[in-house]
Each structure stands twice: as structure tokens, then as C-alpha cells.
Amino acid sequence: MTSQLNDLLEPVSAGSHRRPLVILDGGTGTELVRMGFTNIDDDPLFSARLLSTNPEAIKEVHKRFYKAGSDIVVTATYQASVSGLQKHVGMTSEEAKNLIKNGVLLAKQAAQEVRSECPDRKLLLVAGSVGSYGACLHDGSEYRGDYMGKISINDLKAWHKPRIDILMEAGVDLLAIETIPCLAEALAIIDIIEDIPGCRGWVTFSCKDGKHTCGGDVFSESIKQVMISERVVAAGMNCTSPTYVSDLLESLQSHSFVKPIIVKPNSGELWDTTHRWHGGVKNVSELAKAWTKNGASWLGGCCRVYPDDISRLKNALIN
Template sequence: MLIAGSIGPYGAFLHDGSEYTGSYVKDMSIEELKDWHRTQMQCLAAAGVDLFAFETIPSLKEAEALVQLLREFPNNKAWLSYSCQSTSLTSFGERFDEAVNIAERSNQLVAIGVNCCSPAFVGPLLKSANSKRVRKIDWIVYPNKGENWDHKLGWQGSTDKAISEYALEWVQLGARWIGGCCRTTPKDIASIQDTLKTKNVF
């Protein structure tokens, strides 16, 4: 068992929903983002976490800040996971394959991937980046259950397909770390495990 310490996007601190768009990075420098994240990482490192979970990162700029900041913690590893708005773009509207290339520059990352998005986006996102990767470290994927988020109304709609039904494709595309984000339950995670066991995966 590994314990990961969560490092989420700066926008979550603002309580205005901007973590889902990354709009705040337009007004911040990489150094400002590093300064904000540094204290959290220092606390988690002192507490003895096995690795940092850089998750729900909406933009290339914040990813670059975290990759640079990780060098200040040479004894620590991390994964980096982007939030995405579509089958090819991060939540800030940048190409996912370019975002992956930025993250791959770090030798301290054990996995790169996507979370907090529709499970239907995951396969196309991985495909969009697989042929352009520089250093093929593991994929990590943990999307939402599948409903749509409305900033005024909350979660709307229903899921067309169980999250476990996507899991085999993700493994075939290189995912080695698989889980769930918003609205997923222990039952969903157990179903993913059962599906992969049935197919003799892992």
C-alpha cells in the first residue's frame, strides 16, 4: 500500500469554480504558482507520504510549475494528472499531448494521466498522446462516473455506460493506475477490479 498526498489546482483555493477551467493561470506566473504549492508539498513530505498526487491540473502552466517545484524535493516521487474538457484538450483548452510532453520531462514522475473528466474522454485522450510521447512512463486514469457537471445546477443526467466497461480499453492503451474521481463509489472501483480480473489483466 502507498499513501499519496493530494496537491490539487490553485483554483480550488479560490472557491469560484476556476479549478475546472484554469482561468486563473492567465494572471499568475510560474513562480507564483510554485510559491503557493510549495508549502503544501513541504507539509506532506514532512508527514512522510510515499508520493505526491498532482491532480486535477487544468493547464500546462500549472503543470510546468509543479514539475519544476518537484526538483526541490529530490527524494520524492509524484504522479501528475490533468483535468480535461474534451477528448483532446485540457480544461484550459490546451492540447493534451503537449501537456503530457511537459510532464514527461521529469524523472521523478511515476505516472501521467487524466482525472475528473468523463470516462468517455479517457480512451481518446490517451490515443491522442501515445504516438507523440517522449518517455513512456505509466498512464494513470481516474475519471468521474459520467454525469455532466453544471456550475449552477450541479450534477445532471445519467451515465450511459458503467465506468468498469471502459477499463479494459484503458489497460490496452497503457494505463497501469486506474481508479475513480467524482461520483464514483467503492462499488464502481470493485467492478473495475472484477472486470480486469475476469480478463486476466495484471
């Protein structure tokens, strides 16, 4: 890990003082859609498709989030896997590995360019996105978790490990193990990273209400279980409706966690089977102060949370 990340993760005693505020990014894929790349909505690779067709667009999105105030951006590898790139792009295994590595390089280049343009920005880190197995099925099952009864834990580990190895080889600062619907999958991934020297990451669950992950596990118990690992530096929820965040945070209060709690919700809109967003938008910046009072210290957004939303969120928290 970099010294910058080490500074963020200095242990604090429960109740001693507040953790440093860390601003995360928003929805990389949905920002790309807003930029005009609407075809990725129906693509089994989602934003990872542009790693091969328009890498400069991905770098531009990372730069937009950094400039909006994000301290950490997440690579566009959420829906990328070696097997998926082989299947949907026709790449060899080696070509697929190099493309995933390039996803890390693009984020690093974005950080370097923003740092040169804004020398006062010191904390610009890169988290390698490790999406759930369900995300790469391209059927919305990262919001159900029902695939867990159809794949063995050993096969799940065998599927996840290549991408994790590639991201670490490419030099990410940490991993973003995200949109995980089930505790069992999170623990399987943690087993992998515990065998990789220097590997650290955060874990965020997708949640279906104010108490449960999308797969039906109790959220507070899931956070407790993943926080046990020394390799997990922070945990919380992502791509979850802002409506549920306060209740989810409240459910953690009795545990007195000393590691950072992450809140990275979506816009509150719903994604239906026609691959369209609908419903009311929640302003995450208006809710963020309440979330920090309830224990969150790493905050950002997910789908349909754009760079300007991140800018407003940061301004709301520092003013």
C-alpha cells in the same frame, strides 16, 4: 519512496511487456457526501473541512477504498492549503500545517488497519493530494484554467510549495498532482518537487474534450512535457468524462511512453453552478478493459466514483 513503489516503477522498454496494473481510489469527497456530509459540497474546503470536524469519517472513506481494491489512496488535502485553512477555519499557520499532516496520518492509519484485517493486501500506498490553485478558489476554475492569466508563476509556486513540503514531511509515498487544467501550472509544480530530495509524484490533467486539457493545452504534448521530469512517475487524466478517455489515450499512441499512464475519470455526470450533479452515469468498470488495451495501467476514478465502482473495476480487469 518505499520499496513497494520502487517495484511498481521499474523501467520497461516501450513495447516490451505490459506494466503492472495498479488500482487507484475514487472520489473521496463524493463518498463523504454519500455518507451524509452533504454540507461539504458548498464548503470552500470541500472534504478537507472534515479533517478538523470529523477525521474518523475521512479515515473510514480511505478504508473503504482500500477494501474495495485500491492499491493507492489519495489524501483529503485536494482543497486544503495553509492560507485556506487560516481563512476558512481561523487556524494559525502552524495549526494549518498540523491539520494537513493529519490528513496523511489518517490515510496511513487506514492502510495499517486494512493490512491487519487483510494480511494478503501488501500494496497499500498513500499519495498526497496536491490540487490545482483553481480548486482552492472554489469557483470551478480547475475546469477552466482561466486563473493562470491572473497569477504569476512565482506567486503560484509560492502558494503550492508549503502544502507540498508538509505532505512530504508527513511521509507520503508520492504526490498526486491532480485536476490540473494547464501545462504551465503542472510545470511550475514540477519545478518545486525537483528541488525537494526524494520527492516523486504523478500528474493528472482535467480535460474538456478528447484532445485538450481544460485550459486548452494539447493533452498529448502536456503529457510529453511532464514525463520529461525524472520526478514524475506517471501521468494522465483525472476528473474528466469517461466519454473522452479513449480519444485522449489514442492521442498518446505515437509517443510510446515507458512510464505508467493514469486514467482516473469522474462518473460522466456534470457539475453545474447550482452545485448539483446531473446527466448520465458512465460505468467505468465496463470501459476499463478497453482503456488498458489502449495503454492505461493505473486506473481508478474521481468524483462520483465510489468504492463499489472501484471493486467492479478491479474485478473487470483481473477476470
